Amino acid sequence: xxxxxxxxTSQPRTSATFTKRxxxxxxxxxxxxxxxxxxxxxxxxxxxIPAATHGWTGGVNYHAEQAKKRLEALYPDISITIxxxxxxxxxxxxxxxxxxxxxIDALVVLPFESGPLTGPVRRVKExxxxxxxxxxxxxxxxxxDLYVAGNNQEMGRxxxxxxxxxxxxxxxxxxxxxxxxxxxxxxVQGFQEALEGxxxxxxxxxxxxxxxxxxxxxMQDFLTRFDNIDAVWAQDDDTALGVIAAVRQAxxxxxxxxxxxxxxxxxxxxxxxxxxxxxxxxxxxxxxIATAMDLTVQNFVSNGPVVGEYILGSPLxxxxxxxxxxxxxxxx
Amino acid sequence: xxxxxxxxTSQPRTSATFTKRxxxxxxxxxxxxxxxxxxxxxxxxxxxIPAATHGWTGGVNYHAEQAKKRLEALYPDISITIxxxxxxxxxxxxxxxxxxxxxIDALVVLPFESGPLTGPVRRVKExxxxxxxxxxxxxxxxxxDLYVAGNNQEMGRxxxxxxxxxxxxxxxxxxxxxxxxxxxxxxVQGFQEALEGxxxxxxxxxxxxxxxxxxxxxMQDFLTRFDNIDAVWAQDDDTALGVIAAVRQAxxxxxxxxxxxxxxxxxxxxxxxxxxxxxxxxxxxxxxIATAMDLTVQNFVSNGPVVGEYILGSPLxxxxxxxxxxxxxxxx
Numbered sequence: 030x031x032x033x034x035x036x037x038t039s040q041p042r043t044s045a046t047f048t049k050r051x052x053x054x055x056x057x058x059x060x061x062x063x064x065x066x067x068x069x070x071x072x073x074x075x076x077x078i079p080a081a082t083h084g085w086t087g088g089v090n091y092h093a094e095q096a097k098k099r100l101e102a103l104y105p106d107i108s109i110t111i112x113x114x115x116x117x118x119x120x121x122x123x124x125x126x127x128x129x130x131x132x133i134d135a136l137v138v139l140p141f142e143s144g145p146l147t148g149p150v151r152r153v154k155e156x157x158x159x160x161x162x163x164x165x166x167x168x169x170x171x172x173x174d175l176y177v178a179g180n181n182q183e184m185g186r187x188x189x190x191x192x193x194x195x196x197x198x199x200x201x202x203x204x205x206x207x208x209x210x211x212x213x214x215x216x217v218q219g220f221q222e223a224l225e226g227x228x229x230x231x232x233x234x235x236x237x238x239x240x241x242x243x244x245x246x247x248m249q250d251f252l253t254r255f256d257n258i259d260a261v262w263a264q265d266d267d268t269a270l271g272v273i274a275a276v277r278q279a280x281x282x283x284x285x286x287x288x289x290x291x292x293x294x295x296x297x298x299x300x301x302x303x304x305x306x307x308x309x310x311x312x313x314x315x316x317x318i319a320t321a322m323d324l325t326v327q328n329f330v331s332n333g334p335v336v337g338e339y340i341l342g343s344p345l346x347x348x349x350x351x352x353x354x355x356x357x358x359x360x361x
Numbered sequence: 362x363x364x365x366x367x368x369x370t371s372q373p374r375t376s377a378t379f380t381k382r383x384x385x386x387x388x389x390x391x392x393x394x395x396x397x398x399x400x401x402x403x404x405x406x407x408x409x410i411p412a413a414t415h416g417w418t419g420g421v422n423y424h425a426e427q428a429k430k431r432l433e434a435l436y437p438d439i440s441i442t443i444x445x446x447x448x449x450x451x452x453x454x455x456x457x458x459x460x461x462x463x464x465i466d467a468l469v470v471l472p473f474e475s476g477p478l479t480g481p482v483r484r485v486k487e488x489x490x491x492x493x494x495x496x497x498x499x500x501x502x503x504x505x506d507l508y509v510a511g512n513n514q515e516m517g518r519x520x521x522x523x524x525x526x527x528x529x530x531x532x533x534x535x536x537x538x539x540x541x542x543x544x545x546x547x548x549v550q551g552f553q554e555a556l557e558g559x560x561x562x563x564x565x566x567x568x569x570x571x572x573x574x575x576x577x578x579x580m581q582d583f584l585t586r587f588d589n590i591d592a593v594w595a596q597d598d599d600t601a602l603g604v605i606a607a608v609r610q611a612x613x614x615x616x617x618x619x620x621x622x623x624x625x626x627x628x629x630x631x632x633x634x635x636x637x638x639x640x641x642x643x644x645x646x647x648x649x650i651a652t653a654m655d656l657t658v659q660n661f662v663s664n665g666p667v668v669g670e671y672i673l674g675s676p677l678x679x680x681x682x683x684x685x686x687x688x689x690x691x692x693x
Binding site: 092095096099103174180312314316317318319320321322323324327330331332333334335336337338339340341342344356 | 424427428431435506512644646648649650651652653654655656659662663664665666667668669670671672673674676688
C-alpha cells in the first residue's frame with residue numbers, strides 16, 4: 030500500500046520510492062545484513078489491454094505505449110508493463126502473471142469482456158494492488174478503486190445536437206447502429222433525446238456493428254430505398270468509412286453529410302481539412318487508457334486522492350479544434 | 362488552445378511549451394525583429410480558492426500549495442498562481458485578474474458560492490482558458506471542461522454501512538446534520554438507505570452546521586435526553602470534535618462510538634492510534650483540489666483526454682489504511 034503522506038515533500042521525484050514497501054524492504058535487508066542500496070524498489074504498474082485486433086483497440090495500444098514512455102521518463106521510480114491479450118482467457122492469464130511474476134503495485138485493465146474478467150480482476154485486488162478499470166465495467170461492483178470510461182449517452186446527444194443544428198431543425202436522416210449492446214442503446218437514446226421536438230425525421234435505423242463492411246452494405250440499402258437523405262449518423266468512424274464509400278459509389282456526396290464517432294485519425298483529418306461530407310466527429314477516445322494510466326500513477330505520487338469514477342466527456346470535433354485530437358502516428 | 366498532438370513526442374518536458382500560443386508568439390517576435398529566446402512561454406494555470414477561514418478550506422489551501430510545488434518541480438514549463446478570496450465578490454475579482462493580468466491558459470476554481478461565480482467563471486471560459494470546477498457546481502451546465510467533486514450520497518452510505526456493521530445491525534443512534542443544503546440532504550439520504558432493513562433506531566437528528574460549537578451543544582442536548590446511545594453520526598470532523606468534548610464532559614465515552622467525516626488530521630490520528638471512541642472516519646478530502654490541479658496539468662502534457670466529470674469516492678478510513686490519509690503538516 031502506498032504511503033501518500035510521504036509524497037507531500039517538495040521532492041516528488043524521489044518521494045515515490047519511499048513507500049511502505051520500501052521501508053519494509055529496508056527493514057528486511059537490515060535484518061539480513063545485506064547492502065541496502067541495491068534494494069531501492071520501483072513501483073510497478075501493470076496494464077492489461079486487448080490486442081490491436083481492430084481500429085479502436087489499435088488506438089488503445091498506441092496510446093498505452095505513448096503514456097508508458099512519457100510516465101517512465103517523468104518518474105524514474107515507476108515501471109510500467111503492458112500486456113496485450115487476444116481473448117478473455119488469455120487476459121485472465123496475463124493478470125495472474127502480472128501479480129505472481131511482476132508483483133504489480135497497481136493494475137490498469139480494459140477488460141475484454143465483463144463476465145470472464147470479473148473474478149481474475151478481483152483476485153488482483155485481493156493481492157493488495159490498486160485497481161483501475163477502463164471502459165467496460167465488471168459484473169460486480171466495488172472491486173476497482175478507480176473507474177475511467179466514456180459517456181455513451183452524451184456521445185449520442187452531442188451527435189444529435191450537431192445534426193439538428195446543422196440541418197436547422199428539419200430534414201430526413203438515416204441511422205446506422207452499432208452492435209446490439211447497452212453501449213449502443215445508451216448512444217441511440219441520447220441521440221433521440223437531442224432530436225425531440227425538431228422536424229428531423231429518422232427514415233430508418235439498422236445495425237452496422239461498428240464495422241466498415243456492414244456500414245457499406247447498410248448504407249447501400251438506404252441509398253437504394255431513399256431518394257433524399259440529408260444526413261447520416263454512423264455512430265462510429267469505422268462504420269463511417271463504409272458509409273462514405275457507399276455514398277461515393279452512388280455519387281450522392283453533395284446530398285448529405287455523415288457523422289461517425291470515436292476519433293479515428295483518418296476522419297479527424299477530413300474534419301481538419303474542412304471536408305463537407307464529414308464536417309465533424311464526436312470523441313470516444315481510445316486515449317482514455319492514457320488518462321487511466323496517468324491517474325493510477327498519481328495514486329503513488331500525488332497528494333490528491335484518486336479513488337472514484339471518472340466519466341470522460343464526448344466533445345464535438347470541428348475544424349476549429351480537430352488538431353488537438355489528431356495523432357498522425359497512431360494506427361487509429 | 363493547447364495543441365495536444367505535439368505533446369505525444371517522447372520529450373514531455375519540452376513539448377508543453379510548444380503550444381499554438383508559443384508558435385504565435387514566435388511569429389510576432391519574428392515580425393518585430395526581436396530575439397526569440399526570451400519569449401519561450403510558460404503554460405500558466407490559475408487556481409482560485411476560498412481563503413482558509415475554517416478547517417476544510419485550510420486543508421484546501423495546504424493541498425493546493427503542495428500540488429503547486431510538486432507540479433512546478435516536475436514540469437519546468439508550467440507556472441501555477443494561487444489566489445485566495447474572502448468572499449464571492451473578491452473571488453470574482455480574482456478571476457478577472459487571472460485572465461487580464463496573468464493571461465491564464467487554464468483555471469482551477471473551487472467557487473465560494475455557485476450563483477455569484479457562474480458569470481465570472483463563464484467569462485474565464487470565454488477568454489479561451491480550460492476551466493476545471495471543483496466541489497461546488499455552477500448554476501449553468503456546460504461552462505466547465507472538467508468537474509471534480511466528492512460523492513455525498515456515498516459518503517453518507519459508507520458511514521451508515523460502517524455503523525450498521527459495527528453495531529451488528531441493532532442499536533440506538535443519534536445524527537448531527539450539517540448546514541441545510543443539497544450536500545447535507547444527499548449525505549443523510551445515503552446514510553438512511555444504508556440502515557434500511559436493520560434494527561438500528563435513529564433517536565433524533567438535529568442540524569449542527571458542520572461546526573464544533575454547534576456539535577457540542579447539540580450533543581449535550583442528546584446526552585441529556587437519551588439514557589443510552591450506541592453510536593453517533595456527526596457527518597463532519599469539526600462537528601465530531603464538539604461531540605467528543607460533550608461525551609467526555611458527560612463521562613459517557615465507554616457507551617458509544619462517533620463517526621465524523623472529511624479526513625481532519627486530528628481525527629485520522631485517533632483512528633490510526635486505535636481510539637475506540639473514534640474507530641473510523643469517512644473521506645471527503647480537501648486534497649481534491651490537488652487532484653483537480655493534476656488533471657488540469659495533464660490537459661497540457663498528456664496524450665490522455667481530460668474533459669469530463671470525476672466523482673471521487675468516499676473510502677472508509679480505518680486503522681489499517683489511516684496513514685495513507687494522514688498529512689501531519691496540513692492545518693486540517
